[in-house]
Amino acid sequence: MLGGVAMWLAVVLALPWFIDSAPRIWIVVGPASILFLLGLFDDIWPVAPTTKLLGQLVAAAVVVMFGSVLHFTPFATVNLLLSFIWIVAITNAFNLLDNMDGLSAGVAFVACVFLLAPLLTTESVFVPFLAILAGATFGFLLFNRHPASIFMGDCGSLFIGFVLAVVTLEVRGHSSQLFSVVFVPVLVLLIPIADMMLVTIARLREGRPISQGGRDHSSHRLVVLGLSEDRAVALLVSLAAIGGVAAIILDRLPNALALTLLPVVLVPLGIGAIYLGDLKIRPVGEVRQADPTATPLWVNITSRRMLFEMLLDFLLFGFAYYLSYLIRFEQTLTGSNLSLFVFSLPIVAVTKVGAFWVLGVYRGIWRQASIRDVRTYVKGVALGSVGAILVLVGVFRFIGYSRTLFVIDLVLSILFVCGARLSFRLLDDYFRGHAQTGEPVLIYGAGQAGVLLAREIAVNRDLQWRVLGFIDDDPDKHGRQLLGFSVFDSASQLERILMSNPGATLIVSTVKLSAERCRRVDELCRRHRVRVKRFRIMFEDAAIPADSPLFPSEIFRVLPPPPGRDG
Secondary structure, eight states, X not given: OHHHHHHHHHHHHHHHHHOSSOHXXXXXXXXXXXXXXXXXHHHHSOOOHHHHHHHHHHHHHHHHHTTOOOOOSSOHHHHHHHHHHHHHHHHHHHHHHOSSXXXXXXXXXXXXXXXXXXXXXXXXXXXXXXHHHHHHHHHHHHHHSSSOSSOOHHHHHHHHHHHHHHHHXXXXXXXXXXXXXXXXHXXXXXXXXXXXXXXXXXXXXXXXXXXXXOSOSHHHHHHHTTOOHHHHHHHHHHHHHHXXXXXXXXXXXXXXXHHHHHHHHHHXXXXXXXXXXXXXXXXXTOOOOOOGGGSOHHHHHHTOHHHHHHHHHHHHHHHHHHHHHHHHTTTOOOHHHHHHHHHHHHXXXXXXXXXXXXXXXXXXXXXXXXXXXXXXXXXXHHHHHHHHXXXXXXXXXXXXXXXXXXXXXXXXXXXXXXXXXXXXXXXXXXXXXXXXXXXXXXXXXXXXXXXXXXXXHHHOGGXXXXXXXXXXXXXXXXXXXXXXXXXXXXXXXXXXXXXXXTTOEEEEOOSOOOHHHHHHHHHHHHHTTOEEEEOEEEEEEOOOOTTOTTSOSEEEEEEOOOTTOOO
């Protein structure tokens, strides 16, 4: 845990050389050092979570007392409360994020860079301070990359999290612009906030304490999806950098336009978080027995997928309608157009959500979305648009509304809802193509059975398999892509693939192999000591005990080969 000590020493010892008289800096570093000592004590002798929380509240009280307050509302008491929540939340977010080599330090370095960049043209005392902090985290990161030789520990994560939380208040909290005060800090610290929310909701739903450790963080879920630890960390740090770039770009735009473009960043992140939250994490040896009485009502409500989908659709329809106005009226929304938009927005969004409800869209499963579902989405948007127009005709006689506007809105709404619902399929395809863990398997047969098998491998994490590609005898399929995997020639490329992937398994999904081809494949696999499995789809009559009415008369199963039939 000496990494946290090294970072703290680097910051504290470097400050006097670069900052002669800057009391604001020491107001930040002093309370942060208290948390550093508390974390160091916890690294040596475990401290109760309530004790650490009390220490964070005391440290937050000190900086708030000296004026580090988020000026978000005109009410001083509300601002103080929000400042306390922000400081404690970000401090704990970095503490929770320190769960994989290089992750917390990498995200902290990115946050320092993007907080520092807009200040370079100013004379703020936080310019040298953020530069020192960035240097300390980068130096630590060089030794904390996987496989790490030093670790941050609670002393480092509490210190760095508290400092970044307070610095965002100092450099952004006094701005008169809503976007600069609220959303720039959120975008810069996007990954710690998202990871904390994901872990918090997951553990509350399971009736587990938030402070209890576990392998249910976003980084661990990415590893479950097949990424290596290095790639999982690189992906999260890259997303943190994207959030920082978005913060700088949007902060330079007018408030209205910045708030319009904000969903472009936040909606995909929210969908990604839901996708990761859908994974069933079952650590070996851990038995989870959730206590329903320990789960608050709001968690039970938010756990209902239908409500989330309805809320997301409402936001997407509203965003599409707003963009339609900007496109139709050339990025201006003032005067009478603004009044028409404000009055019609709830009508348009609610009628479309209602149309989706009537057509049964909210009973669908995103991961299994198909072309048939897309047709239903198009019908729902069209029905909702017609319904909204009829309501506007009845209430406002459609005076002042543009017909072209509703055509643009129809197209954008279809694109948004289809993109959101097909996102799980797209993410499945991405992680299937980038998986680096699991036993490598080669599928013989690029037909429907092979596609079914590849999809099952992608979603069934218990199999612990990783698809290398398809082998097929049909020359028309050679060199093509299927589900993102290459289709190889069985005659010329099978042996080369098996030689370059020792330990691979060949799974035969086709029943169209000739006896001669089966013999050649068998000889090749025996020569290279390759295991062969057969994939079959079977219908069986189930033997049902008379006293067991729970089983249907027929069961459709994807069965492994009978014992002794593996190659």
